[in-house]
Amino acid sequence: MAAMLSYELWRSAFGGDESVVGSLVEIGGVRRPIVGIMPPRFDVADSHAEIWLPLVIDRANRQERSR
Numbered sequence: 001m002a003a004m005l006s007y008e009l010w011r012s013a014f015g016g017d018e019s020v021v022g023s024l025v026e027i028g029g030v031r032r033p034i035v036g037i038m039p040p041r042f043d044v045a046d047s048h049a050e051i052w053l054p055l056v057i058d059r060a061n062r063q064e065r066s067r
Helices: 007-014
Strands: 004-005 024-027 029-035
Touching: 004 007
Parallel strands: 004 029
Antiparallel strands: 024 029
């Protein structure tokens, strides 16, 4: 599973080092490759997200869409 970082987190936690793309970072006890950095000030619905992870869909529970 991959991770995308916000521009702000990339600057503050990684010093804007471009070489972090492709490296592994531990998130919630799981090591994930950083696959990219979002553009400055990118935000969705004022959520102030710092990390984006892929959506995992439970095939056994496809009809439940409220989660």
